[in-house]
Amino acid sequence: MWWATAILLAIFIIVYWLEPRRFVNVYVFGIVFGWCSLIGLVWVLPDILSESPIVVQFYYVLLFAIIPLSLLVISFLTFFNGKILLEKEGRRPRNLLFSSIGVIIVGMVIWFLYNSIIRDLTPTDEIVFLYVAGLVGYGLYLFTSTTLYAILYHYRPILYKPDFIIVLGSGLIGKKVPPLLASRINQAVEEWRKNPSATIIMSGGQGADELVSEAEAMRDYALAHHEDLDEGKVLIENKSTTTYENFLFSKRMMDDLKDTYRIVFVTNNFHVFRASLYARKLKLAGQGVGSKTATYYLANAFTREYIGLVVMTKKIHIVFFILWTLCMAVLYRAYS
Numbered sequence: 001m002w003w004a005t006a007i008l009l010a011i012f013i014i015v016y017w018l019e020p021r022r023f024v025n026v027y028v029f030g031i032v033f034g035w036c037s038l039i040g041l042v043w044v045l046p047d048i049l050s051e052s053p054i055v056v057q058f059y060y061v062l063l064f065a066i067i068p069l070s071l072l073v074i075s076f077l078t079f080f081n082g083k084i085l086l087e088k089e090g091r092r093p094r095n096l097l098f099s100s101i102g103v104i105i106v107g108m109v110i111w112f113l114y115n116s117i118i119r120d121l122t123p124t125d126e127i128v129f130l131y132v133a134g135l136v137g138y139g140l141y142l143f144t145s146t147t148l149y150a151i152l153y154h155y156r157p158i159l160y161k162p163d164f165i166i167v168l169g170s171g172l173i174g175k176k177v178p179p180l181l182a183s184r185i186n187q188a189v190e191e192w193r194k195n196p197s198a199t200i201i202m203s204g205g206q207g208a209d210e211l212v213s214e215a216e217a218m219r220d221y222a223l224a225h226h227e228d229l230d231e232g233k234v235l236i237e238n239k240s241t242t243t244y245e246n247f248l249f250s251k252r253m254m255d256d257l258k259d260t261y262r263i264v265f266v267t268n269n270f271h272v273f274r275a276s277l278y279a280r281k282l283k284l285a286g287q288g289v290g291s292k293t294a295t296y297y298l299a300n301a302f303t304r305e306y307i308g309l310v311v312m313t314k315k316i317h318i319v320f321f322i323l324w325t326l327c328m329a330v331l332y333r334a335y336s
Contacts, residue, residue: 005039008032020153020287021280023313029152030145071105078102078299098300101143108136123335131328138320146306150273154290161195162286163261164254168246168275169204169214170268177221180268180293185218187291188266189226192233198264200229201253203237203246213238243271244278251282262286268293270302274309 012032015025078099115129167188170181177185185202192200202222204214215236222229237253240246247265254261262285267275269290276288293301310317 005036008035019280020156021276023277023309023316026142026145026149029149030141033145033148034141068109071109075102075105078105098303101140101303104136105140108133124332127328127332127335130331131324134324134328135321138324142310142317143303143306146273146309147302150270150302150305153273153276154269154288156287158191158264158287158289160262162191162198162264163258164250164263165191165198165200166246166250166263166265167200167202167218168243168265168267168271169202169218169240171207172210172212172214172217174209175211175217177217181214181218182221183291183293184266184268185222186225187289189222189229191264191266191289192229196230196233199233199235199257201235201237201250203240203250205239205241205245207241243275244281247275247278247282247284251284264289266291268301270298270305274305274312277309277312 009032012025012028015022015028019025079102111129112133115125165188167184170178170184172178172181188200192198200222202215202218204218206213210217213236215238219234219236222234223231235253237246237249240249254263263279264286265275265279265288267288267290270293272288272290279286279288
C-alpha cells in the first residue's frame, strides 16, 4: 500500500516537474489525489481510532453518510452561486453553467435512490444505470481533478526573470477597460516591477462592439494608472481575437526582437491553466500568473474554462466514451 502511494507520488512529481503544462497531468493528479484520499479515509484514520471500536463504527457511518450529504450541499451551493450571478451579471444562460453541475448531481442522486429503493431493476436497467453513472462519474472526476490541478498550477512559483510579459486581452465596454481586464493589467505591472528590464506586450484585437483595440485600451489604462511604468517598455499586439492568437501574434513580435527568451503571461486566475496549454503548443518557454477574480464569479468562470478544456482535449474524452460504451455493450450482450 505505502509502496504504491510512494510510486504514484513519484510519478506525479516527475511529470509535473518536467512539464506542468500538459492536460495528461490532470489525470495523474486525479489518480494520486483519489488514492491518497482513499488511503487516508479508509485505512489511516480508522487505524488511528482503532483503540475504540465504537468510535471506528461511528466514523464509518459518518463517512458513508457524508458522501450523499456533501453532494446535496455542493448542489445547494451551486444554486446559490447561480442566484448571485444572475443578480450581479444579468439573466444569461452562461451564468448558470456552474448551477448545471448541481442539477446533474441532484438528478443522479434522485435517480439512484429511485432505482435502488423503489424500482425492481432488470439486468438491462442495471447496465443502463451503470453506463450513465460511469459517464457522469467520469465528468465529475475530471472536473474535480482539473479544478484542483489548476489551483496547484496557479500557485507554481516563477523562479526566473522573464524577457517579456504578455497580458492576454478580454472584452472592453466601448473603449473602457472593465474590472476583469484591469486586474490583469495591474498584475502585469506588478510582475514588471519585479523585473523592470522585461517588456510588456498588451495583446488583444478589436471586437465588433469595441471602439478601439483591446491592446490600445490596455496600454492607455496601464500608463494612466501606473506612473512608474516606462512607456517604452509597453508594446501592443492588436490583431488577435482568441487566446491562441494572443500567443501566436505575440510570439512573432518577440521572435523579431530576440532569438531566445522566456515569458510570463498574465490572465485571470481561472484562465491560467488553459492558457498555458496554448503557450506550450506554440513552444513558448514560460509560465502564467493569475490575477484575482471576484469570488462569486470564479466558480462559473472556471466551469466555462473546464468546458473549453474538454473541447480542447476532446480526442481523449472521445476515446474514453467509445471504450466505456464498448464495455457496457459487451456486458449487456453477456446478460441478454
